[in-house]
Amino acid sequence: MEYQVKAAFVNNFIKFIDWPEAVFPDNKTPLIINVFGETPLLEGLKMLEDTQVKGHPLSIRPAKGLQDLGVSHIVFFSFSEKHRVNEILHSLGGRNILTVGETEGFCEAGGIINFTRVNDKIHFEINIEAAQKAGLAISSKLLRLATIVRTRGGD
């Protein structure tokens, strides 16, 4: 249940976030989501694979390591990968990728969106700074629902 909601949220994030135009040359270009780690989210996202979001077909791909990240638009870090978060985030720096995590301190570490739980409801944090670095424009409507977080320490 929780991961179905998270899968829906991920799907909805796409609607409120604009990637640079160069990333999608045309409508047929699939929107690729990579998922790190073993997580039920993969199953939830797979159910959305045949749908189109903003005119693009979704493509869900599991990832084991950095070598698996070719062309990618969204990278999800499951809770199991929390020890590798910093490393991977670092290596992705500057690419037009939306990073989504579910670990406390994910946004402070430079992630863009992080799922949290408030009063037993799924909520999310957004790091605007990180999004700007990744060249992504996040709708104010989405921002209004989120808890805004800044990168700790910084580069």
Add this chain to the structure above:
Amino acid sequence: MRLFDGNSIKRKLMGIIMFTSSTAVILACVAFAVYDVIRFRMAQVEDIRSIAGIIAANSVAPLEFSDSKAGKENLEALRSDSHIVLAAIYTREGKIFATYRRSGNLPLPDQPGKVGGYHEDGYLKLFYPISLDKERVGTLFIQSDEEQMYSHVKLYGGIVALILLGSLFVSYMISSRLQSMISDPILHLTETADQVAAGKDYSVRVSKHNVEENELGVLVDRFNEMLSHIQERDTALHKINAELDERVKERTRELESEIEERKKIEEKLRHSALELKRSNQDLSDFASIASHDLKEPLRKVISFGERLKAHCEAFLDDQARDYIARMESAVGRMQILIDSLLQLSRVSTKAQPFVSVDLKQVVEEVMDDLEILLKNSGGTVNIGNLPTMDADALQMRQLFQNLIANALKFKKEGVPPIVTVSSTNSDGRILEIRVEDNGIGFDQKFAERIFKPFERLHGRAHYEGSGVGLAICQKIVARHNGMINAQSELGKGAVFIITLKQA
């Protein structure tokens, strides 16, 4: 409408003008009011729709991320509009996601309705789609009261009433001035007509002062023309009347003098009738007295004649005896004459009052009297149908006696006389009695002469008599309001016809 009840054209004109203008104003105001209400409603829907647009845009993210708290906060923005009383966000599945209530406990639609604005139950209700990238994610519902419109309509009604009052006042002012243009000439016309009718004075004219050259001007002209026509005729009529009056007077005078003349003539006539009656009376009296007195010397002549004859028998020669015989004959004739004269006069002097007389019986009695004559002449008398009538019995007897004796007397030589007495009563009013004989008759030209006293058609030598008999008959018939005349031809008998008017 009371406005039109007045008999004055003035009030009617004003009424029409005011009614027309106020109708126009009311219609215009109503049209404007309707237009304004429609426009206002549309504007209201547009207002709510623009508010809904903002709220809907802000509700997309809360809906997508099921953040009903954020949705509710979003709806709270509506609190700035005091007319919005109820609002709600529905999810794409149609479930209530967030609600807003200004106050009270208005019911919320269970399901989102069709997109659009509705005026319903005194509220404006709007369903607005919440979309994300053309994808419908939910529905926004906003309900607003229509206080604003009511107050607007009230304001408008007040303005309309004011305009109406103002325009009524102004149209009253204008019409009270303008109506005189039409009503004044008509009223003046009416006044003049009244004046003419009351005073029969056809010399007055309607003044054309202040009358325009339109139909009213023509009306005034025609009225004046009519008046002058009437005046002419009136004058002519008066003249004719005067003439007629004069003629009537003249004729009356003529008639009066005519009547006067007739009266004089009548008077003369009456006078002469009276004189005639008196002279007739005198004559009768004279005849009666004379004949009576004449008989006395006659009797002396007869008796001395007889004495002379007896006393001087011996001395008389034949010639003397002849003289005496002639004298006696003349005396005898004179006696008959005097008797007849006496009889004639007695018809009027010894008249008896009328009683019911059976004529048949009278004729039978006459036949008894004439028995000797009948026997000598060998004649017969046939008695036909004779009535009973009111008459002088003695005179009737004399009448029939004279007529029948006459008929027997003038018989043809060698022919036994036959006399027929009969009567007819045509249509119950005129009684006709006929006495017919087969005697010698007479020439018809003597038919009137025979009724005159002492008239004789035949010599004394052949038929004795005084010549008074028929005159007596005529006098008797006249006394009974009748007429007697005779029809005859020489040698063919005679008919005496008595015509009596029956009462």
